Amino acid sequence: MSLDKHEMAALVARDIAPGSYVNLGIGQPTLVADHLPAGAGIVLHTENGMLNMGPAAVGDQIDPDLTNAGKIPVTELPGSAYFHHADSFAMMRGGHLDVCVMGAFQVSANGDLANWHTGDPDAIPAVGGAMDLAVGAKSVYVMMTLFTKRGEPKLVPECTYPLTGLKCVDRVYTDQATFLITDAGVIVRDTFGITFEELSDRLDVPLLRP
Amino acid sequence: MSLDKHEMAALVARDIAPGSYVNLGIGQPTLVADHLPAGAGIVLHTENGMLNMGPAAVGDQIDPDLTNAGKIPVTELPGSAYFHHADSFAMMRGGHLDVCVMGAFQVSANGDLANWHTGDPDAIPAVGGAMDLAVGAKSVYVMMTLFTKRGEPKLVPECTYPLTGLKCVDRVYTDQATFLITDAGVIVRDTFGITFEELSDRLDVPLLRP
């Protein structure tokens, strides 16, 4: 059986080492927070200037001055810290975050990432902090469905969408399989309701067994 | 009569506009603080990370964690702020200080400053923040005796000592005269116990009347 987005999030969460400093992108990656083990000391960073962000705020907790990168009201945990945008991005760009998890339109076999622009000439481009995370985080994990709604693979030989970063993705978590992007090639770590042969057949990317 | 160092300091202080943000160098420039008019809202910066520094600490006020750039214990005034070294020098280098006052070995007719190294091969070089102030402060005032103990002029056609900064000095306050360094040349603004003609005679620098 292929995974739903919550199962994918749980899978990503299980791979984050205790004590890691982690940035979770807007959208599905945010779900990873729900699956991080309590007491593992994993610290969430939000690029709008905070470490040790807590869960989404509810009811009286909602404070317009305390939001995450998606502008959703959130909470603070004991030991959190606030800082301004240049300091926040220095933290990201300086290689201090252990892991970031982002969504993607496409990932290439050598780890190129495309997740900010469909290339549609009518689309209004908007990049946010994605390019900074792509070059800055020690490990870049992508979380996405393996195929578009029209069935086109999103793990591709070369990205056709405009790039976010070059050779930056380390792992790709999808509903069908988990891939490790290595110097030796793309390794299929796990499959979910699909065989290695079926995957190899549907993707134009050479795949390696674990 | 030529001025003593306290009179020079008073002269410099008189030229600092109300509300200015000012850095006073180690040594004689520190005396300027004693002559700043009360209530003029002049704010002193010390490059080791503080704005609105107060007078030297005495007795129980002495705190080893609160010193000026000369490592002398000082005090804080209401409205002071602490910041780290990169922020402090960003303030200096980014052009935010209105005035800095420094000592000098030599100043050239076009405003080159030499105040960090005598060029003596036995001397241990030490520059501190002088080069940052020279390029960063909106106005750079030098305070020095006009002649060395051996009678050599310190306002010179070209510096022979290693430079601190190029074309950075705006005014030179000395015991004998005050000089304005302008694009048109060196203007003698005030003289103290010496005539314009005597000055012109003793200096190798073409001088202009005010």
Added chain:
Amino acid sequence: MTVTICDTTAEAVAGIRDGSTVLIGGFGMAGMPVQLIDALIDQGASDLTVVSNNAGNGDTGLAALLAKGRVRKMICSFPRQTDSWVFDGLYRAGKIELEVVPQGNLAERMRAAGAGIGAFYGRTGVGTPLAEGKETREIDGRTHVLEFPIKGDVALIGAFRADRMGNLVYRKTARNFGPVMATAAAVTIAQVSEVVETGTLDPEVIVTPSIYVDRVVAV
């Protein structure tokens, strides 16, 4: 120079000229200086270049300034949002220029402007359309892109408290771009919830020292 504590937002934004580059704080609505923007609309300056993370939310604040047609060009990292209909309409109608800058470059380029850095090499955007045409250099075996400062004529920022000298503190993630923009503009104007007596803010916790602040207004 000494800060001016203004009685009104109109006084705070007086003198902003047509054609100015205006840095506007806030990330979404957090830290957005809405009252200063409203005053800027009344003040009338036009042909502005606005630098802000987003390109307006809903119909207030920056979105209202855009709706009035006062902005020639937006420099931002993330214009497209669920509630950025004002900007979206202007952009699709060809009535506004857009320069998309990665968020970290936006922050660092303003920091550079404030810190006297002439240009810097960073890795963000290498190999992407946003670095096209920019100078590159290999440093330690990795490609870097040369980025230049973004200076403002004016910064409009929102802070929490000011003292009468102009020292500022912020609140939670509303801090965001305010402290950086304050360093990068010739004139920095802050709206705050409260102006307190000088000496009541702890010198250890000042985020924006008074040297960066020109005008303050309580709203």
Added chain:
Amino acid sequence: MTVTICDTTAEAVAGIRDGSTVLIGGFGMAGMPVQLIDALIDQGASDLTVVSNNAGNGDTGLAALLAKGRVRKMICSFPRQTDSWVFDGLYRAGKIELEVVPQGNLAERMRAAGAGIGAFYGRTGVGTPLAEGKETREIDGRTHVLEFPIKGDVALIGAFRADRMGNLVYRKTARNFGPVMATAAAVTIAQVSEVVETGTLDPEVIVTPSIYVDRVVAV
């Protein structure tokens, strides 16, 4: 990764290797991590490159490390002081290398290391012996010098309080180089007056967030 709260300074400095570049905080004695330096002397690492604003005061702290002959090279802005006799002696005897860096470049080059900046153009030192041989570039009609990051293998810093996560606050001008060095080193070790429970430091006033701190020891 999670900070280690150490019981002893010996534990805090364990594993520092011969040949390391060690960033040492402090401006004169303010913020100087004297107990960590004493522990480093006992630990025995040698052939060190030390980056610090000064080159030791009196006979304690950095001066004591220098006196033991453990330092191959000093990178600093201001070695010569009234009480820098240990360094002065080594330098005159040709027993130590010296690289003098303008204080602002020292701070900014370490910030660059921490912030992922590959290099930057600044104006400090243009036309002086300290910029000799460095690449220059005209930007907006003014000459700039290209400066590269200074990274540390280890930073030894002094702070005031830490919480058990490793967040740090400082005291007055003892803050100086500590926050910058914490960002610029692979391993940052802080000595503090007190370790407090997580949650007791106000998140608004943290100067060095825990992400930059690897080991903490109360002295």
